[in-house]
Amino acid sequence: MSADTALPARRPDEPASPPAPRLDRAAIEEVLASGRRLLVQGAMGINASDGLSGKVAAVRTRRLLGVGTISAVLKTPAMLAAEIRRAKREAPGGFVGVNLMAAIHKQDFEALARTAFAEGASFLVQGAGISREIVKWCRAAGIPFVGIVSSGRLAAMYEKWGAEWLVAEGAEAGGHIGDIGHPLLQLLDEVKAATSLPVVAAGGIEAHDLPTVFAHGAAGAQLATRFLASRDGDVHPNFKDMHLRRGNPDVTLITSCVKGMKARAVKNAFTDALAAGKHFPPRSKTWFFGPEGYMGRTKDCIECLGDGLCLCRESDFQESFCITDALLEAAVHGDVERGLFYTGQSVTGIEETDVGRLPTVAEIFEDFERAIGGTAVEGPGARAADLDIAARFL
Ligand SMILES: Cc1cc2nc3c(=O)[nH]c(=O)nc-3n(C[C@H](O)[C@H](O)[C@H](O)COP(=O)(O)O)c2cc1C
Structure with missing residues (x-):
């Protein structure tokens, strides 16, 4: 590990807590x-x-x-x-x-x-x-x-x-x-x-x-x-609500920008657009990470993935989508149209219908x-x- 990777400072009012027990x-x-x-x-x-x-x-x-x-x-x-x-x-x-x-x-x-x-x-x-x-x-x-x-x-x-x-x-x-x-x-x-x-x-x-x-x-x-x-x-209440009242037709597989892996998500306008071949290049992340960017990176593409692993970055932003934008829209903004709502197949078995x-x-x-x-x-x-x-x- 690089020696210059600084660990976060402990707030003065926060005492050091003992480690959690090892699960070996x-x-x-x-x-x-x-x-x-x-x-x-x-x-x-x-x-x-x-x-x-x-x-x-x-x-x-x-x-x-x-x-x-x-x-x-x-x-x-x-x-x-x-x-x-x-x-x-x-x-x-x-x-x-x-x-x-x-x-x-x-x-x-x-x-x-x-x-x-x-x-x-x-x-x-x-x-x-x-x-x-x-x-x-x-x-x-x-x-x-x-x-x-x-x-x-x-x-x-x-x-x-x-x-x-x-x-x-x-x-x-x-x-x-x-x-x-x-x-x-x-x-x-x-x-x-x-x-x-x-x-x-x-x-x-x-x-x-x-x-x-x-x-x-x-x-x-x-x-x-x-x-x-x-x-x-x-997580945003809309993310929870997207997990209620779902049957098999509401669940879909997308091709993720992460190495082109398959991923399961709740079907919505965003997954429909991906299936239709639309691409979503990264936008400014300052709305979430502030003017300092993410880990000091301030470009629209914060390079969240390792080299060669992001279909969006590898295609010079001409294909695929920005996973950081899509997941932040879902989990933080709760935008049911533009967000990507990952889910498992068991979503169809959730019986509750009311997020409240x-x-x-x-x-x-x-x-x-x-x-x-x-x-x-x-x-x-x-x-x-x-x-x-x-x-x-x-
Ligand atoms: C919204 C969502 C986000 C997930 N993110 C991660 C992740 O960041 N890393 C990971 O290893 N697995 C991730 N998973 C997989 C879960 O940790 C879990 O192993 C998997 O979904 C199986 O459980 P389930 O079928 O009950 O959802 C995610 C699953 C969901 C539904």
Whole structure:
């Protein structure tokens, strides 16, 4: 890592907080031995999962242990540090990880990894792209590395590199999809056969699917879409509303500017325009990042992605679209016409219809617990005892 990447200054009124407990292979084995599975909240880029990670990491039920994941996408180091500290405050002794995408600008990748390490994340999980360097950095920092995989081959490679656990993400997932030909249960069996690491299943999982993915040997389940439609979470209310009352015709696959990967989104005027071949070059980002730009970059294209990975930049802005503009319009402005609203296939199973009457994260967990035959979320006394499970890993 470059030595000149400055870490964010801690505000004088903000005391240093202890690191979150490490979520490594041994910790997961201990959780499983206690009769629980992991229920991981998948990271969602820009601010779509902000405000959720601490709420999820604070929940313990008889059968499930909540794990939060913070997205580092389009955060400055100061923004990422603030979100990690917030989650740790909301879930003392809980597991709070950070998701870092290897496809982002290399300078940002390094700065954000350093921040996750310095702030004591429980783990670092890598999506969209592969970087071996980060596995080495994690080992040096003593932070468990987690890989998101879409094949058994990649799972075996990550195990060799030193990953502590894996997320097998099937084609039903939201946002960028590793392999659209690989549905979750098929992938899960393939990954389980290729590695001895604990595997968390992700992609299109609804509460009633939990017994099935656990029966296929998953150490836990990762869900993101269900948590979007929650009373908790900072994302724009229109983003939450776009996740209500949706059937199969409302869900579409687009070709993302990120390496031309397929991505799942709620169908709207923006995805229709993309399908019709319209392109959307970047506009000024000062409306969000201010006159200083993003990480000191002030051009319309803030080069959010690494060299050679953005179809928009590679085509000299003549093709594709600016993903930063489109995601900011959705998650921050809540513009239902111009925004890109990533979603998972499970959006069609969300039963609530009114954005003013969404369940809290804790209430969503009650549904999960009931679906696996447990009782409701335990009371405050029992919860304190359960917190010891996480605290022991400090
Ligand atoms: C709006 C949205 C944004 C996402 N952003 C990211 C991301 O930045 N990095 C990542 O690794 N996965 C991202 N994902 C994938 C989720 O973390 C999750 O693994 C996947 O959607 C499977 O869960 P689900 O089917 O319940 O949505 C995103 C998903 C959604 C719906």
